[in-house]
Amino acid sequence: MLWPRRSWVRSGKYVAKRILRLTASPHAIAAGVGAGVFASFTPLFGFHFLLAFTIAYLVAGNFLAAALGTFFGNPLTFPFIWASTYKTGNFILYGPSAKIDETGPPTLEALSTGGMFEHGFGFLLTRVENIWHPLFKPMLVGSFPLGVTFGIIAYVLTRWAAGVFKEARRRQLQKRAQREGRDAVAG
Numbered sequence: 001m002l003w004p005r006r007s008w009v010r011s012g013k014y015v016a017k018r019i020l021r022l023t024a025s026p027h028a029i030a031a032g033v034g035a036g037v038f039a040s041f042t043p044l045f046g047f048h049f050l051l052a053f054t055i056a057y058l059v060a061g062n063f064l065a066a067a068l069g070t071f072f073g074n075p076l077t078f079p080f081i082w083a084s085t086y087k088t089g090n091f092i093l094y095g096p097s098a099k100i101d102e103t104g105p106p107t108l109e110a111l112s113t114g115g116m117f118e119h120g121f122g123f124l125l126t127r128v129e130n131i132w133h134p135l136f137k138p139m140l141v142g143s144f145p146l147g148v149t150f151g152i153i154a155y156v157l158t159r160w161a162a163g164v165f166k167e168a169r170r171r172q173l174q175k176r177a178q179r180e181g182r183d184a185v186a187g
Helices: 008-020 026-041 048-058 063-072 078-094 108-112 121-186
Strands: none
Touching (some): 008 026, 008 121, 026 048, 026 078, 048 063
16 A cells, blocks of 8 residues: 555656646745655654645745655655654754663553553543653654755755756747747648
C-alpha cells in the first residue's frame, strides 16, 4: 500500500513533471514545494498537508505544489528525517555535551499499560508527557532549522527548474506557432 507500483524513480519523475507543468509562476510553484518540504520535517504526522497549505498561503505558494512537496517525506526518507530532527533538537535544547537517551523512546507496551477508562483523563495527559519531553519536543525543535534549510534548497532548485521548463515550453510553442503560420500561408 505504501510502495509505488512501478518504482520510486518513476514515481519521483512523475511528481517532478506534475510540479513543473503547473500553470503558476515559478515563484508560486517553488514556494509551494518549499512549504511542503518544510512540513515533511515536522513531527506533526497527519497534519503535513494542512501545515503545507497554511505555509503556502502565507508565502503565496501554489497549493498543489505544496501537496506534492510533502512527498519529500515518504517511507524511504522518514527514518532519516526523524533521526536528524531528533538529534538536531537534542543538540539545540541540551547542547553538544548532552547524551541522547540510549534506551530510546517509550515502547508501545510501556505507553499502553493501564487504560484511559481505568485511570481517567489523567492517563492521557501522563502518556502525552511521557512522549513530549524525550521524543516529540526534540523532534519539533529540530524540525525547524532542518525544515527551513531543506525548504529553501527545494525552493531554489524548483524555481530554477520551473523557470527553465517554462522557457523551453514557451520556445517550443513559439516554434509550433511559426510552423503553423507558414503552413497556413503556404496552403
